[in-house]
Amino acid sequence: MLDTDVCIAILNRDERIQPHLERHSPSELRMSAITLAELRFGVAKSAQPKRAQSNLRVLRSKVAVSPFDEEATERYGELRALLEKRGTPIGPLDTLIAAHALSLGRALATHNTREFKRVPGLRVEDWLAD
Template sequence: MVLLDSCFLIDLFAEDAAAIAKLDEFSWQEASVSTLTVSEVGFGLSNTDRERFETIVQRVDVLPYGLTESRRAMKEQRVLRKQGEQIGAIDVMIAATALEANKAVVTRNVDEFQRTSASVTPY
């Protein structure tokens, strides 16, 4: 059970070999994306890529970012700030979504996500 980070999806659209190879390690039924990722990735897509992206979004579980995830993100970021290792707001919110759903984050951005309590699956 995995939560796909924005960079993973962006790399899939760019036909990155590592991202494509990672697809063999899980099934689409096990994959989720955060509503945050839908927005973050969707902002930068062309019309053609947006249609491809919508096909992916329809195949995976889309996890909402709600109050529970928000509180988890605040807790994570407070701990990181105390340690002097604060990460980007969107990344900590995606990590919180993964934590609340008990899923590992599939990402190339390992350094930031490993600072949180979330499990990380690099590619």
């Protein structure tokens, strides 16, 4: 599952992403509906909204979106409670994305490893590491 920062790197044609994209078939590339919501927010606040919207359409044609379903909501509730109990909460949208990846049994491709490594059981891959 692709985190928002990885999707932005794809949009920006960051060369560090290419080897990872080549290792995965297009059918394996997915983002959470939460990630799509974050990307749409980026479009809405963009200085060039038409260009940003066009770029997002291209990305959407290549990356499927997984709906945030009931199982994801269950994982979210459990995960948020656990992280708060441990005193290691992460951002609210990151908690939703992590729970979604866990509910689907998918690794999360992100550069935000510091935050997501706090999530027990979540496989984290840094696609933007130098």
